[in-house]
Amino acid sequence: MDASFCDRCGQLASLGRHEACARARELEPPRYCRICRRRMVVQVTPAGWSARCTEHGLMTATNA
Template sequence: MTTTELWCDRCGEPASAAHPGCAAARQLEPPRFCPQCRRRMKVQVLPVGWSALCVEHGEMRG
């Protein structure tokens, strides 16, 4: 199954627009919005990484 990102995972705006600030912050921060449905995710930052949970699409880890 292929996933198409429709939304920016940092600010929640359409991914087709330019997001230079989001691209820079993405290097250091976990995603805050689900890229598939634009819902705000529950994010937990740990010393060894992060996990983000979307109620619709499940968990992502990094």
């Protein structure tokens, strides 16, 4: 199964439109891994943000 999840609310990306999630993601980092739906460890700094999934690794503001 090749599922893709919303990185803000954690629901299947194919269910619903996620317009509110897209607007919120312009201002805040992701909270869920897009691949496995695990809650990520997020760190916000003045220089940007980083989010780490225990299974899929690190994502930063520059490689999102």
